[in-house]
Amino acid sequence: GLSPGNYDWAGNSVCLKDSGAIYLQESNLLAGSSATMSDCVEKLRHLLNLNDEDIQKIVYINPQKLLNNS
Known part of the structure; x- marks a missing residue:
């Protein structure tokens, strides 16, 4: 999978955290998870x-x- 960092996904800037959580960069709202x-x-x-x-x-x-x- 991807390493923690900032990515563009579905037209949004998101941040993948070490925990696997994905947050919207602009609002710091939870955008999803990278869990399999x-x-x-x-x-x-x-x-x-x-x-x-x-x-x-x-x-x-x-x-x-x-x-x-x-």
Whole structure:
């Protein structure tokens, strides 16, 4: 991924911090995150003590059901 620093993204000047957070430079408002899906899955697993079956439901099965019903 990108190193911490200033970047242009979607027409905005943003700053990627060491933490992975992305802020708008002009207002210092949170603009997003550079976390990967794997990062998020491991955070969920750790914080909520989820097993592989629960993780699969959250990141694959439930979103797939939602998309198929729309």
